[in-house]
Amino acid sequence: MSDLENGTGGQHNREQTQQNLIEATGRVILRNGFSALGINSIASEAGVSKVLIYRYFGDLNGLLKAYVMSRDYLLSQGLDKLGNSEMPVAQLLKSVISEQIRHLRSNPELQEILRWELVVKNEVTDYVDQIREQQSVAMLEKLKKQYPSAEFDVEVIASLLSSGIYYLVLRSGTTSLFNNINIASDEGWSRIEKTIDSLIDLLLTLVMNGNKK
Amino acid sequence: MSDLENGTGGQHNREQTQQNLIEATGRVILRNGFSALGINSIASEAGVSKVLIYRYFGDLNGLLKAYVMSRDYLLSQGLDKLGNSEMPVAQLLKSVISEQIRHLRSNPELQEILRWELVVKNEVTDYVDQIREQQSVAMLEKLKKQYPSAEFDVEVIASLLSSGIYYLVLRSGTTSLFNNINIASDEGWSRIEKTIDSLIDLLLTLVMNGNKK
DNA sequence: TTTTGATGTTACCGAATAGTTACATACTTT
DNA sequence: AAAGTATGTAACTATTCGGTAACATCAAAA
Numbered sequence: 001m002s003d004l005e006n007g008t009g010g011q012h013n014r015e016q017t018q019q020n021l022i023e024a025t026g027r028v029i030l031r032n033g034f035s036a037l038g039i040n041s042i043a044s045e046a047g048v049s050k051v052l053i054y055r056y057f058g059d060l061n062g063l064l065k066a067y068v069m070s071r072d073y074l075l076s077q078g079l080d081k082l083g084n085s086e087m088p089v090a091q092l093l094k095s096v097i098s099e100q101i102r103h104l105r106s107n108p109e110l111q112e113i114l115r116w117e118l119v120v121k122n123e124v125t126d127y128v129d130q131i132r133e134q135q136s137v138a139m140l141e142k143l144k145k146q147y148p149s150a151e152f153d154v155e156v157i158a159s160l161l162s163s164g165i166y167y168l169v170l171r172s173g174t175t176s177l178f179n180n181i182n183i184a185s186d187e188g189w190s191r192i193e194k195t196i197d198s199l200i201d202l203l204l205t206l207v208m209n210g211n212k213k
Numbered sequence: 214m215s216d217l218e219n220g221t222g223g224q225h226n227r228e229q230t231q232q233n234l235i236e237a238t239g240r241v242i243l244r245n246g247f248s249a250l251g252i253n254s255i256a257s258e259a260g261v262s263k264v265l266i267y268r269y270f271g272d273l274n275g276l277l278k279a280y281v282m283s284r285d286y287l288l289s290q291g292l293d294k295l296g297n298s299e300m301p302v303a304q305l306l307k308s309v310i311s312e313q314i315r316h317l318r319s320n321p322e323l324q325e326i327l328r329w330e331l332v333v334k335n336e337v338t339d340y341v342d343q344i345r346e347q348q349s350v351a352m353l354e355k356l357k358k359q360y361p362s363a364e365f366d367v368e369v370i371a372s373l374l375s376s377g378i379y380y381l382v383l384r385s386g387t388t389s390l391f392n393n394i395n396i397a398s399d400e401g402w403s404r405i406e407k408t409i410d411s412l413i414d415l416l417l418t419l420v421m422n423g424n425k426k
Numbered sequence: 427t428t429t430t431g432a433t434g435t436t437a438c439c440g441a442a443t444a445g446t447t448a449c450a451t452a453c454t455t456t
Numbered sequence: 457a458a459a460g461t462a463t464g465t466a467a468c469t470a471t472t473c474g475g476t477a478a479c480a481t482c483a484a485a486a
Binding site: 018029033035117118119120121125129133136140151152153155156157158159160161162163164165166167168170171173174175177178179180181191192194195196198199202206 | 246248276279328330331334338342345349350353364365366368369370371372373374375376377378379380381383384386387388390391392393394404405407408409411412415419
């Protein structure tokens with residue numbers, strides 16, 4: 001009665017059905033975004049009765065909660081690296097940024113979640129919010145402790161960079177040109193990365209000099 | 214038969230009804246965003262039959278097109294300033310950025326349009342796209358000509374700044390904290406502005422030195 | 427005055443929505 | 457084997473959606 005001792009496989013398997021619904025949710029989101037998301041579309045995508053959504057998840061929000069929690073999209077992007085690594089700071093920061101770009105660009109479902117967060121506020125988006133806020137703030141704290149700067153507002157600079165990346169990636173879903181930059185191609189993004197790298201170098205040397213004085 | 218020689222005022226006035234529908238569209242967008250936008254909601258908001266939307270605008274897209282074209286939200290934000298002004302460049306760029314922030318933050322309808330552009334691609338969003346792309350590219354061209362930099366990719370830096378501002382403003386609609394920055398308050402935004410200002414100063418001095426050498 | 431065309435509303439259609447009730451099937455326990 | 461329980465589906469309600477057809481009202485032209 002407890003967990004996995006059900007051997008039928010096909011039907012009459014609650015866990016499997018739940019998983020099926022969660023993954024169907026992902027597919028519908030991937031196909032149409034959150035706007036066209038609904039009980040009916042998910043149930044039909046899963047090939048299952050929508051009653052089961054209500055029975056197992058309470059309502060659509062419950063299912064979305066389970067869906068979001070089943071994905072670890074925005075977890076541990078180089079958080080552990082920082083502070084434990086042997087790399088020089090500049091290189092470390094660059095790799096964190098580069099990884100963030102790669103991660104976001106290669107995860108369309110995450111992109112849809114971010115779009116959703118821009119439009120809707122509810123308990124599910126609040127949950128996602130909270131996780132990312134925790135993680136990025138923790139990372140920034142480490143950075144600030146190791147490389148304090150009196151002249152530059154590290155939090156704001158990091159936020160502007162992250163936000164810029166966010167927006168450009170999300171925007172690349174509906175257009176390919178932003179200020180003549182091809183945000184839909186790898187070339188465009190390596191151009192962006194390169195520029196961010198030089199910015200990091202520049203700022204970092206300033207911080208170093210400022211600290212030495 | 215031509216234009217405005219209709220004196221009844223109340224009913225049976227096509228132009229007035231059209232304007233009524235366009236402004237009702239704005240109110241519905243302001244209230245619920247583009248997701249909840251529909252023929253029925255707009256017609257009911259305007260207090261008018263939805264048949265008139267089809268008759269006068271063809272379909273919802275036609276009405277949205279008329280709505281978007283009736284707003285000049287993203288026009289002439291300091292485009293003319295650049296190149297004609299007597300201000301020093303640094304100050305000029307700062308004022309352009311500052312104006313962009315103020316403009317976007319104080320126009321919730323524009324924010325909704327930007328959210329819409331992130332989610333939907335159609336002829337209307339393409340139209341908005343095209344306008345902004347034209348304007349910002351023209352502005353960047355002027356800037357590049359007057360202050361060419363071999364070491365920095367001006368377009369990318371400007372795009373990252375704009376995009377960052379975009380994202381943070383849009384994000385402030387559903388949350389108030391981003392990396393511990395209060396993006397819902399004037400204080401948070403003056404903090405952001407101040408940081409951008411120092412960035413501009415820094416980059417500009419580098420460009421100057423690079424050019425003198 | 428009568429006719430014509432534009433402006434407007436009401437009422438309807440089929441499809442899709444969220445949510446519920448009633449019933450069927452299959453497995454577990456007694 | 458029988459009873460009970462968990463898993464599943466089909467069918468139904470009520471509402472809302474976009475879209476259309478039929479009808480009413482008003483103003484200007486013949």
